[in-house]
Amino acid sequence: MAVTRKNMQPEALAAPVRNGHTLYSHVVAVEGRRMVFVAGQLARDRAGNVVGKGDMRAQIRQVGENIKAALAAAGATLGDIVKTNTYVTDMDEYFRHVDVRMEYFGPALPTSTTVEVRRLAHPDFLVEVEVVAMTG
Secondary structure, eight states: OOOOEEEEOOTTSOOOEETTEEOOOSEEEETTTTEEEEEEEOSBOTTSOBSSTTOHHHHHHHHHHHHHHHHHHTTOOGGGEEEEEEEESOHHHHHTTHHHHHHHHTTTOOEEEEEEOSOOSSTTOOEEEEEEEEOO
16 A cells, blocks of 8 residues: 655644744644654644743643644544653643643543653743654
8 A cells, every 4th residue: 555645734833934944744644554743732822922821731731732733634633642742841840730631632542751851942832742643
């Protein structure tokens, strides 16, 4: 079976463009046994503004909504997630909001890696999550 790949930039997500260059795909869908790769999502609204500055809980929720939108663009759902990689600036604060994380990733119970980092792409961001999903 031939494998095809489709890179997508969902309209519901801020365009990852800097200095006229698209920096990455929000979503890459691979056909065959369909795998969907979602780039690390930050707490940005559709216009690219930071959501929940200083509020880890609000940022986890926005990241979850962004992931949901990215998956929908590829015909996948939160239940199709098989792997998450999460980067946080404060592990203790992150684990205070497990209930919000579970709203998005609990039903799928994907594999997961969580790492504390010194800083994300901008100092106002507190959490970033990338996912891999499989459908079909």
